[in-house]
Amino acid sequence: MDQTTRTANDFIIQIAGGKAQAERIMAEVRENIRKLDSCKLHDFSIDLTPGRPISMGMKWKCSKCGGEVDCTKKKWYELGLTHMATEGGV
Numbered sequence: 730m731d732q733t734t735r736t737a738n739d740f741i742i743q744i745a746g747g748k749a750q751a752e753r754i755m756a757e758v759r760e761n762i763r764k765l766d767s768c769k770l771h772d773f774s775i776d777l778t779p780g781r782p783i784s785m786g787m788k789w790k791c792s793k794c795g796g797e798v799d800c801t802k803k804k805w806y807e808l809g810l811t812h813m814a815t816e817g818g819v
């Protein structure tokens with residue numbers, strides 16, 4: 730591990746509130762990625778932040794795999810599906 734990596738790890742541990750907390754968060758991130766990677770066709774229809782007045786900070790959950798994404802990822806994923814449907818995947 731070089732100095733840059735150690736510094737980045739120290740920073741992550743600091744903002745997470747400790748090493749155990751950072752490890753827990755990283756385990757959750759890895760599990761979310763595993764869920765998202767295993768899904769054939771997402772359906773981000775579950776609003777995890779209902780009532781939020783602006784899109785910033787909104788989170789959505791796939792009803793099929795349980796993976797979670799922010800509003801921007803949901804928007805681009807769904808736009809990609811629309812483009813595939815309208816342009817025949819070209």
Ligand SMILES: [Zn+2]
Nearest residue numbers: 768771791794
């Ligand atoms: Zn999914």
